[in-house]
Amino acid sequence: xxxxxxxxxxxxxxxxxxxxxxxxxxxxxxxxxxxxxxxxxxxxxxxxxxxxxxxxxxxxxxxxxxxxxxxxxxxxxxxxxxxxxxxxxxxxxxxxxxxxxxxxxxxxxxxxxxxxxxxxxxxxxxxxxxxxxxxxxxxxxxxxxxxxxxxxxxxxxxxxxxxxxxxxxxxxxxxxxxxxxxxxxxxxxxxxxxxxxxxxxxxxxxxxxxxxxxxxxxxxxxxxxxxxxxxxxxxxxxxxxxxxxxxxxxxxxxxxxxxxxxxxxxxxxxxxxxxxxxxxxxxxxxxxxxxxxxxxxxxxxxxxxxxxxxxxxxxxxxxxxxxxxxxxxxxxxxxxxxxxxxxxxxxxxxxxxxxxxxxxxxxxxxxxxxxxxx
Amino acid sequence: xxxxxxxxxxxxxxxxxxxxxxxxxxxxxxxxxxxxxxxxxxxxxxxxxxxxxxxxxxxxxxxxxxxxxxxxxxxxxxxxxxxxxxxxxxxxxxxxxxxxxxxxxxxxxxxxxxxxxxxxxxxxxxxxxxxxxxxxxxxxxxxxxxxxxxxxxxxxxxxxxxxxxxxxxxxxxxxxxxxxxxxxxxxxxxxxxxxxxxxxxxxxxxxxxxxxxxxxxxxxxxxxxxxxxxxxxxxxxxxxxxxxxxxxxxxxxxxxxxxxxxxxxxxxxxxxxxxxxxxxxxxxxxxxxxxxxxxxxxxxxxxxxxxxxxxxxxxxxxxxxxxxxxxxxxxxxxxxxxxxxxxxxxxxxxxxxxxxxxxxxxxxxxxxxxxxxxxxxxxxxxxxxxxxxxxxxxxxxxxxxxxxxxxxxxxxxxxxxxx
Numbered sequence: 127x128x129x130x131x132x133x134x135x136x137x138x139x140x141x142x143x144x145x146x147x148x149x150x151x152x153x154x155x156x157x158x159x160x161x162x163x164x165x166x167x168x169x170x171x172x173x174x175x176x177x178x179x180x181x182x183x184x185x186x187x188x189x190x191x192x193x194x195x196x197x198x199x200x201x202x203x204x205x206x207x208x209x210x211x212x213x214x215x216x217x218x219x220x221x222x223x224x225x226x227x228x229x230x231x232x233x234x235x236x237x238x239x240x241x242x243x244x245x246x247x248x249x250x251x252x253x254x255x256x257x258x259x260x261x262x263x264x265x266x267x268x269x270x271x272x273x274x275x276x277x278x279x280x281x282x283x284x285x286x287x288x289x290x291x292x293x294x295x296x297x298x299x300x301x302x303x304x305x306x307x308x309x310x311x312x313x314x315x316x317x318x319x320x321x322x323x324x325x326x327x328x329x330x331x332x333x334x335x336x337x338x339x340x341x342x343x344x345x346x347x348x349x350x351x352x353x354x355x356x357x358x359x360x361x362x363x364x365x366x367x368x369x370x371x372x373x374x375x376x377x378x379x380x381x382x383x384x385x386x387x388x389x390x391x392x393x394x395x396x397x398x399x400x401x402x403x404x405x406x407x408x409x410x411x412x413x414x415x416x417x418x419x420x421x422x423x424x425x426x427x428x429x430x431x432x433x434x435x436x437x438x439x440x441x442x443x444x445x446x447x448x449x450x451x452x453x454x455x456x457x458x459x460x461x462x463x464x465x466x467x468x469x470x471x472x473x474x475x476x477x478x479x480x481x482x483x484x485x486x487x488x489x490x491x492x493x494x495x496x497x498x499x500x
Numbered sequence: 501x502x503x504x505x506x507x508x509x510x511x512x513x514x515x516x517x518x519x520x521x522x523x524x525x526x527x528x529x530x531x532x533x534x535x536x537x538x539x540x541x542x543x544x545x546x547x548x549x550x551x552x553x554x555x556x557x558x559x560x561x562x563x564x565x566x567x568x569x570x571x572x573x574x575x576x577x578x579x580x581x582x583x584x585x586x587x588x589x590x591x592x593x594x595x596x597x598x599x600x601x602x603x604x605x606x607x608x609x610x611x612x613x614x615x616x617x618x619x620x621x622x623x624x625x626x627x628x629x630x631x632x633x634x635x636x637x638x639x640x641x642x643x644x645x646x647x648x649x650x651x652x653x654x655x656x657x658x659x660x661x662x663x664x665x666x667x668x669x670x671x672x673x674x675x676x677x678x679x680x681x682x683x684x685x686x687x688x689x690x691x692x693x694x695x696x697x698x699x700x701x702x703x704x705x706x707x708x709x710x711x712x713x714x715x716x717x718x719x720x721x722x723x724x725x726x727x728x729x730x731x732x733x734x735x736x737x738x739x740x741x742x743x744x745x746x747x748x749x750x751x752x753x754x755x756x757x758x759x760x761x762x763x764x765x766x767x768x769x770x771x772x773x774x775x776x777x778x779x780x781x782x783x784x785x786x787x788x789x790x791x792x793x794x795x796x797x798x799x800x801x802x803x804x805x806x807x808x809x810x811x812x813x814x815x816x817x818x819x820x821x822x823x824x825x826x827x828x829x830x831x832x833x834x835x836x837x838x839x840x841x842x843x844x845x846x847x848x849x850x851x852x853x854x855x856x857x858x859x860x861x862x863x864x865x866x867x868x869x870x871x872x873x874x875x876x877x878x879x880x881x882x883x884x885x886x887x888x889x890x891x892x893x894x895x896x897x898x899x900x901x902x903x904x905x906x907x908x909x910x911x912x913x914x915x916x917x918x919x
Contacts, residue, residue, distance in 0.1 A: 128504040128508070129832065129835060130502040130839065394918075397917040399918075406917050407917075419825065422829060426503075442822065443826070495815070495817060495818050498818070
């Protein structure tokens with residue numbers, strides 16, 4: 127049957143399990159504490175998440191995962207985005223797993239992925255630098271071959287989840303035209319991590335590499351040729367990240383509709399005022415636009431259709447939608463929503479923190495423009 | 501989930517049958533002007549004849565029951581007829597006909613006797629209907645009807661209608677009948693004082709006058725491949741002591757608002773029920789103006805040069821693309837909702853609102869991207885068979901089917917904002 131927007135039975139189970147988990151295992155105060163922490167996660171909570179099997183969702187069974195379709199991963203991350211649950215799950219289970227799958231050789235996949243599926247190895251991508259961007263030209267960190275190993279030096283900026291990661295995936299320049307990918311241990315000598323300050327900055331870090339020695343075995347995939355696989359993995363991960371934002375959009379909208387019914391001013395619920403209605407109508411528009419662009423992109427990935435354009439569309443729309451929905455949410459709720467304790471504050475921070483990750487909307491719009499003129 | 505919209509095997513076979521018949525029966529001379537104002541009387545009559553032919557096959561209103569003159573087709577197969585018509589540049593029905601509103605209204609609110617009397621002429625293409633709701637004092641405030649339909653004192657089984665309607669109908673008057681909303685009680689409270697008729701258009705005392713309008717079509721006229729069903733020309737209709745027998749009253753005296761709601765639910769884009777139990781391809785409108793605008797940017801060397809050298813124009817192009825994609829996906833969602841056994845009453849007006857706002861935005865994006873080419877239909881220098889010039893005009897005209905602001909009220913209620 128085509129044209130079907132229903133979840134599969136297993137997706138419904140996944141969704142219900144995630145909802146129950148969030149309600150049961152993460153009380154409101156804990157969630158706020160997570161967002162205020164450098165890790166976005168606690169060891170105890172991570173163990174529970176591992177028990178839920180979520181780090182394994184996109185990793186194929188051959189490598190110790192469960193190999194769910196992208197749409198199912200989307201459903202899971204949409205549910206988690208409604209909280210919003212912070213932490214390294216996206217960086218490790220989605221983005222880094224996909225990078226390993228797209229770039230690594232068979233031996234490396236067998237070595238890395240089962241450990242990632244079990245949550246013992248937490249990996250994050252350290253790509254962007256001072257010349258912030260998501261294209262290979264922006265990469266200046268160098269990797270020099272030396273006695274069979276590589277020596278990495280450079281500065282990675284705005285790296286997410288660096289505090290929780292046990293390992294980094296580091297794209298570095300191995301030649302004027304060549305970008306290679308390295309797996310770098312968090313404890314490697316010469317590697318220093320510092321969190322960047324800012325209430326809206328989130329858990330992003332400066333990662334300094336000062337002559338960090340990386341064994342040849344941790345050159346992931348072919349030397350000089352890492353970019354195509356990296357780009358493919360980032361595109362696929364973008365679609366799942368968009369689903370996380372979809373969950374956030376809908377949660378904020380639901381929160382605001384409820385408030386529009388119970389908040390009384392001038393003797394009536396504020397939702398009776400058309401100015402307020404306008405904002406809520408705009409919010410559901412943004413949320414729905416994000417939802418359906420995202421799920422179409424996920425579906426294209428699952429059915430091996432060309433998905434690049436759809437992913438750029440979804441990511442551009444969802445990032446902007448999450449930002450705008452939160453802003454409108456503050457305007458609709460006003461006063462109380464500016465309290466740090468208010469659930470909207472978590473979404474607002476998250477919408478800002480994730481706005482640029484894997485490409486700001488302007489990046490995706492430029493890619494769409496290229497495709498439209500091609 | 502599945503976003504594919506391909507024919508299933510049953511549809512595939514039926515599409516071949518429909519396609520072959522259409523190719524044989526669509527008159528060669530049917531030019532399908534993109535500008536409805538250019539449609540000749542001769543072509544209009546040709547289209548009316550073609551309506552009858554379609555009606556005889558049951559393909560004019562394929563989803564309606566056979567016993568009333570419809571096609572009795574499953575939703576799956578009914579969609580095929582529409583898709584194949586659109587593929588040949590025609591809408592279904594291929595002329596302006598408010599039968600698409602009147603028929604479901606009669607189905608929902610008419611008596612059995614009325615269904616038997618009213619539906620066959622509509623569904624077989626014998627009669628063309630105009631919707632007569634709007635009045636000078638009843639625009640967005642539809643319930644504020646001033647056209648009176650009062651029981652005749654002489655004979656109690658007649659109503660006498662006095663008043664006037666405005667911004668109604670399509671090109672080439674008169675139609676055969678009106679779906680006419682009136683005020684039937686001067687004392688009863690608002691919403692309890694209305695009556696709906698499906699009445700002949702040739703009754704004594706009816707005068708139809710064309711309006712001298714800014715040459716604006718409605719956006720549906722050019723935006724979609726279904727284009728030509730929407731009105732490009734509007735009329736006033738005056739009623740002077742027009743006697744209507746009460747057998748033409750739909751839904752009972754002073755029940756007019758309930759009937760109106762049934763009509764407006766269809767008009768505001770609710771596709772609920774239409775696609776239930778459907779499993780195959782559905783007709784999903786494509787925004788023709790946006791598609792052609794993007795094609796100009798890519799393929800017209802004069803336009804492409806402007807766009808390539810100016811990143812700000814590239815962003816305007818991307819804006820058109822993104823909003824047209826959102827529109828397509830909203831239509832897709834609306835089609836898929838009833839199939840999934842779900843209702844989202846805000847979804848219909850949401851896509852209508854987006855379409856109208858996109859129409860306004862597109863006229864501006866056209867001006868930015870195409871420059872003065874967007875404004876002319878000069879035979880030598882105009883682009884694409886007047887499409888953009890008409891698109892510019894059409895974008896201005898966003899009132900039919902409810903202004904964006906009225907749609908926001910509908911959406912707000914459907915979402916129970918503040919209630």
